[in-house]
Amino acid sequence: xxxxxxxxxxxxxxxxxxxxxxxxxxxxxxxxxxxxxxxxxxxxxxxxxxxxxxxxxxxxxxxxxxxxxxxxxxxxxxxxxxxxxxxxxxxxxxxxxxxxxxxxxxxxxxxxxxxxxxxxxxxxxxxxxxxxxxxxxxxxxxxxxxxxxxxxxxxxxxxxxxxxxxxxxxxxxxxxxxxxxxxxxxxxxxxxxxxxxxxxxxxxxxxxxxxxxxxxxxxxxxxxxxxxxxxxxxxxxxxxxxxxxxxxxxxxxxxxxxxxxxxxxxxxxxxxxxxxxxxxxxxxxxxxxxxxxxxxxxxxxx
Numbered sequence: 423x424x425x426x427x428x429x430x431x432x433x434x435x436x437x438x439x440x441x442x443x444x445x446x447x448x449x450x451x452x453x454x455x456x457x458x459x460x461x462x463x464x465x466x467x468x469x470x471x472x473x474x475x476x477x478x479x480x481x482x483x484x485x486x487x488x489x490x491x492x493x494x495x496x497x498x499x500x501x502x503x504x505x506x507x508x509x510x511x512x513x514x515x516x517x518x519x520x521x522x523x524x525x526x527x528x529x530x531x532x533x534x535x536x537x538x539x540x541x542x543x544x545x546x547x548x549x550x551x552x553x554x555x556x557x558x559x560x561x562x563x564x565x566x567x568x569x570x571x572x573x574x575x576x577x578x579x580x581x582x583x584x585x586x587x588x589x590x591x592x593x594x595x596x597x598x599x600x601x602x603x604x605x606x607x608x609x610x611x612x613x614x615x616x617x618x619x620x621x622x623x624x625x626x627x628x629x630x631x632x633x634x635x636x637x638x639x640x641x642x643x644x645x646x647x648x649x650x651x652x653x654x655x656x657x658x659x660x661x662x663x664x665x666x667x668x669x670x671x672x673x674x675x676x677x678x679x680x681x682x683x684x685x686x687x688x689x690x691x692x693x694x695x696x697x698x699x700x701x702x703x704x705x706x707x708x709x710x711x712x713x714x715x716x717x718x719x720x721x722x723x724x
Contacts, residue, residue: 451535454532454537457694469513470490472673507528520575529571609642613644666715671701675702
């Protein structure tokens with residue numbers, strides 16, 4: 423979908439600010455409390471982008487989401503895990519998939535009480551028993567002991583973190599020596615030489631997205647790499663998968679415009695509707711090279 427971002431940003435601004443919860447944590451929790459059921463009904467248990475490499479055979483969006491998990495594990499060099507933490511776990515899709523793959527236990531945290539309850543219910547329905555446990559928790563103050571997990575996983579939650587330094591510090595803290603930290607997240611483009619920040623038109627586009635999705639300031643993958651290095655993580659890998667995920671927002675928009683999607687939006691409420699209104703801005707941000715979809719992984723030294 424091609425849009426002229428400037429006029430659309432102006433049009434949606436009064437809508438994205440309407441009824442906005444000022445407290446970021448409460449806003450995030452409310453957004454996912456309200457929207458998660460609709461997402462699950464339309465897309466299933468994985469609440470993240472799909473992986474659509476050019477030249478690959480046509481596949482379902484759900485398979486593309488599974489492929490995203492597999493590609494992430496591959497780049498990070500993860501071939502086994504005993505205990506994982508799913509930071510920003512959604513309804514637990516990543517935890518269940520990785521637990522099946524490696525036979526590991528998992529703990530998940532989310533700000534959304536409804537997500538945590540649904541993640542626990544689905545896991546019990548699917549026979550995981552007590553091996554998977556999900557709870558309400560803050561990624562910036564995780565309720566776990568130091569070195570608790572050999573796989574620390576954050577799939578599309580980093581964009582919600584107001585303090586990226588504290589976020590990465592907590593991920594490293596709960597990671598066991600020899601373990602792996604993985605962040606897959608939305609970023610803005612890497613700034614060029616001499617640039618002090620993004621251009622005003624770029625900031626305006628991101629501001630509208632931030633209002634709808636309860637996001638703080640963005641950062642670049644280069645910023646994340648510096649934060650990983652500052653925590654002493656090694657074997658750092660980064661990837662720009664912006665091109666590989668480019669079909670995703672078009673698919674989400676198409677789903678929202680179906681009769682089932684429109685009915686679901688109306689039932690979900692205003693917060694979810696605002697999220698739908700800015701989906702074309704997400705597509706525009708990717709098209710312009712402003713929004714990037716990045717992976718960052720690293721190992722904690724023994």
